[in-house]
Amino acid sequence: MKKKRKTAGVFFAPFALCFVLFWLVPFVYGCYLSVCNMSLTRGNQGFIGLGNYIQIFTAGSVYSEAFFRGLKNILIFVVTSVPLLVIIALVLALIVESLPEKVKGIYRTIYFMSYAVSVTAVSAVFLWLFNGNGGYINNVLLSAGLINEPVSWLEAQPFAWIVLVVATVWWTVGYNMMLFINALNSIDSALFEAVAVDGGGFFSRLRYIILPGIRNVMAYVILMTIIASFNMYGQATLITRGGPLNSTKSLIMEINDVIFTNNNLGEGSAMAIIMGIVVMLFAMCQNWLSKEKKEIKEVSGS
Amino acid sequence: MKGKKRLKRLILVIAATIIAYIFLVPLLFMVFTSFKGLSESISSSELLPHVWTLENYVSILEDTTTSPIMRWLINTIIVTVTGTVLVVAVDCLAAYSLARLDLPLKGKIIIFLIWVMTIPGIVTTFPSFYLFRELKLVNSFIPLIVPYTANATGVYLIYNFLIDFPVSLEEAARIDGAGEFRIFWKIVCPCIKPVMLTLAFITFLAIYNDFLWPSLVVSRNEMKTLTTGIASLVLGANFVNPGLMMAATLIAVLPALVLFMFLNKYLVRSETNVGIK
Numbered sequence: 001m002k003k004k005r006k007t008a009g010v011f012f013a014p015f016a017l018c019f020v021l022f023w024l025v026p027f028v029y030g031c032y033l034s035v036c037n038m039s040l041t042r043g044n045q046g047f048i049g050l051g052n053y054i055q056i057f058t059a060g061s062v063y064s065e066a067f068f069r070g071l072k073n074i075l076i077f078v079v080t081s082v083p084l085l086v087i088i089a090l091v092l093a094l095i096v097e098s099l100p101e102k103v104k105g106i107y108r109t110i111y112f113m114s115y116a117v118s119v120t121a122v123s124a125v126f127l128w129l130f131n132g133n134g135g136y137i138n139n140v141l142l143s144a145g146l147i148n149e150p151v152s153w154l155e156a157q158p159f160a161w162i163v164l165v166v167a168t169v170w171w172t173v174g175y176n177m178m179l180f181i182n183a184l185n186s187i188d189s190a191l192f193e194a195v196a197v198d199g200g201g202f203f204s205r206l207r208y209i210i211l212p213g214i215r216n217v218m219a220y221v222i223l224m225t226i227i228a229s230f231n232m233y234g235q236a237t238l239i240t241r242g243g244p245l246n247s248t249k250s251l252i253m254e255i256n257d258v259i260f261t262n263n264n265l266g267e268g269s270a271m272a273i274i275m276g277i278v279v280m281l282f283a284m285c286q287n288w289l290s291k292e293k294k295e296i297k298e299v300s301g302s
Numbered sequence: 303m304k305g306k307k308r309l310k311r312l313i314l315v316i317a318a319t320i321i322a323y324i325f326l327v328p329l330l331f332m333v334f335t336s337f338k339g340l341s342e343s344i345s346s347s348e349l350l351p352h353v354w355t356l357e358n359y360v361s362i363l364e365d366t367t368t369s370p371i372m373r374w375l376i377n378t379i380i381v382t383v384t385g386t387v388l389v390v391a392v393d394c395l396a397a398y399s400l401a402r403l404d405l406p407l408k409g410k411i412i413i414f415l416i417w418v419m420t421i422p423g424i425v426t427t428f429p430s431f432y433l434f435r436e437l438k439l440v441n442s443f444i445p446l447i448v449p450y451t452a453n454a455t456g457v458y459l460i461y462n463f464l465i466d467f468p469v470s471l472e473e474a475a476r477i478d479g480a481g482e483f484r485i486f487w488k489i490v491c492p493c494i495k496p497v498m499l500t501l502a503f504i505t506f507l508a509i510y511n512d513f514l515w516p517s518l519v520v521s522r523n524e525m526k527t528l529t530t531g532i533a534s535l536v537l538g539a540n541f542v543n544p545g546l547m548m549a550a551t552l553i554a555v556l557p558a559l560v561l562f563m564f565l566n567k568y569l570v571r572s573e574t575n576v577g578i579k
Contacts, residue, residue: 007482008403015396018451023418023426030429040432095318100311109566110322114329116562118511120532121551125328127536128335128544134344136331143347170328227422234513238536252424252514259428268428276425283420 030269038266040259052270063258063267069246070254071278077250078229078282081165085225086218088169089176094210096177097184108181112174119171123238126167130154130239160240160248167235172228176221183217184210219290223283230279251275336549343545358549368538371553373524374531377443378510378557381527385447385509390502392451394494397460398486402472412461415454431518445519446527450509456501463497464490496568503565510558528554 034052037045055063096108114122129136132152141147153159191209211218233252236242242249255275259268327349335343336358338351346352362369399405400412434445475485491498516530526534532554535547 004404004482005406008399008405011395011399011403011482011486012405014392015451015457018392018448019454021452022430022449023452023454026426026430026433027421029433030425033429033432040435092321095314095321098314099318100315103315105567107318107322109563110325112566113559113562114325116507116558117329117555118529118532118558119513120529120536121332121555122328124532124536124547124551125332128547129328129331131544134544136335136347139345139347170325231422231424234533237513238533255424255428256514265428265432272424272428276422279422280420 030272033266033269034273035270036266038269039263040265041263048266052267053274055267056270056274062262063264063271066254066258067251067271067274070249070251071275073247073249074230074232074251076161077164077232077248078226080161081168081229081232082222082225084165084169085173085176085229086222089173089221090180090218092173092177093180093184094206096181108178111177114170115172115174117171119234120238122167122171123235126163126170126235127154127239130159130163154240155244157244157247160244164232164235164239164248167239168229168232171235172225176225179217179221180214183214187213215290219287222290223286226282226286227279230275230282332548332552332555335544336552338545340543340545343543343548358543358545359553362546362550362553368523369531369535369550370524371528371531371550374526374528375553375557377446377525378527378529380443381446382506382509384443385450386502386506388447388451389453389456389505390498393453393456393501394460394491394498395486396457397464398490400457401461401464402469402490403482412458415458418454419458427515427518431515434519440519441522441525443525446516449515450505453505456505459501460494460497463494467493499565499568503568506561507558528557 035047035049037048037051039045052063055061056067058064092111096104096111099107127135130138130153132138132150132155135150135153137153138147138150142150151159153163187209191213192205231252232250233256236248236250237253240248242253251271252275255268255271258271259265330349334349334351337354337356338346339353339355339357342351342353362371366373400408405411430445430449431440434440439445472485472489475489480488510527511529513529513533516527517533520526520530523531523534532550535550
């Protein structure tokens with residue numbers, strides 16, 4: 001028995017070591033930094049208690065402005081991108097699953113392929129698709145006579161957001177689709193036959209079999225998509241560079257600027273922790289909502 | 303009735319094809335633009351080039367100071383392969399220990415890992431960067447590889463797969479007197495291969511696509527990976543020439559796309575959903 005415990009420990013040790021070194025230590029250190037007056041060049045200037053946090057919530061301070069501007073921007077992105085990333089993924093999964101067996105694989109691969117492209121490649125491509133000066137979309141619209149002069153997609157709202165959302169959907173929707181396809185495959189096919197016998201059409205199948213059948217995966221996909229959208233950084237940095245007038249500057253970009261441009265690591269750490277709490281609150285709400293719905297369904301079903 | 307069903311199927315295939323074309327346009331744009339000369343690439347309203355040219359590829363492969371693509375490719379291979387192997391090995395061992403062996407406090411460890419999974423990575427990103435900088439390890443492979451091993455999600459994924467997997471085979475081997483590591487390597491690993499492959503694929507893409515972290519810890523051009531290297535091109539002077547940019551981008555995405563083509567069929571089973579139930 002004792003020997004067995006030792007083996008268990010040996011098996012677990014590499015992960016424990018990596019986890020402590022590369023997660024726990026930075027996590028605790030980040031909490032410590034957030035209560036210090038700390039900069040990348042001058043080092044630690046001492047403990048200042050909740051000073052960094054107070055700055056964030058003091059109306060009119062530079063850091064408060066930066067934080068809430070970033071938060072507002074990222075919330076716009078989360079609210080617009082998450083529903084699209086979930087609904088389009090589900091629609092694609094349903095289409096792929098109802099295609100003839102022979103061609104299923106081809107379409108699935110095409111829809112999923114863009115997920116293997118790196119964020120910088122996505123950005124480079126969308127930058128030149130939508131560039132105001134010499135971009136492909138403008139060239140096509142100009143030559144078709146639909147517009148008379150080039151549109152500056154990346155320098156005007158709401159176009160800048162639309163480009164970022166379109167790029168993100170194109171890039172990551174395939175992964176969500178794969179999760180949905182796997183979930184659809186695990187639904188018992190006898191259930192579908194039962195509805196077919198009852199003469200139910202597509203929408204009754206969707207409502208009574210598909211959606212309840214993939215409920216857990218749906219909750220997981222929504223949660224993961226919300227977290228990923230909150231963390232959006234590369235697309236906005238490279239495609240719109242946060243513009244026009246900082247309106248697409250995401251929260252992580254703001255934190256990055258506070259740490260490097262304002263040279264304030266302590267303040268940046270405090271912002272990162274508040275951002276972490278905001279994301280966790282969203283995750284908990286979503287989790288709670290999906291549980292709630294499940295209970296309502298169970299009650300009304302019985 | 304049968305005719306109606308066939309018509310429905312035909313409409314579906316047509317719709318699926320149109321969507322597929324929309325999905326392919328950005329990739330086709332990337333491929334074809336990389337073969338266009340400068341003047342054509344900024345004025346063309348067609349995907350296909352009128353005049354095919356290799357000048358973009360030639361100038362990228364020649365200009366090794368601003369775009370050492372081959373160096374970036376080698377760096378990327380070193381970082382992604384070592385990182386993926388480490389993550390899969392460390393996570394599988396830990397998950398096996400949690401699911402099958404007599405690890406003290408294992409219930410509490412699992413709850414703790416689930417909590418950790420909900421904490422966004424941004425909370426540890428900047429302190430990690432500062433610590434690596436203080437240790438004078440920036441601009442080396444170490445920070446590009448090792449931080450990915452603190453992967454609670456991977457452990458949880460494998461753990462969930464293992465607890466659904468029958469114990470009988472291992473028990474037989476145990477009675478035969480095989481050591482724990484031998485059982486793990488010879489019996490458990492082959493059985494959990496699909497989920498290991500899924501974890502490997504997800505980890506590979508996560509490391510390959512990561513942008514914020516590598517751009518913090520690496521600033522020297524020859525230490526960059528493809529993702530950060532291409533970013534410096536996007537943000538740099540080459541910005542004015544789309545053909546050049548697309549050629550660089552295509553070289554950068556090709557390894558991942560090829561690997562994707564080989565692996566994607568393995569991912570279409572219920573394995574990717576393990577851990578969501």
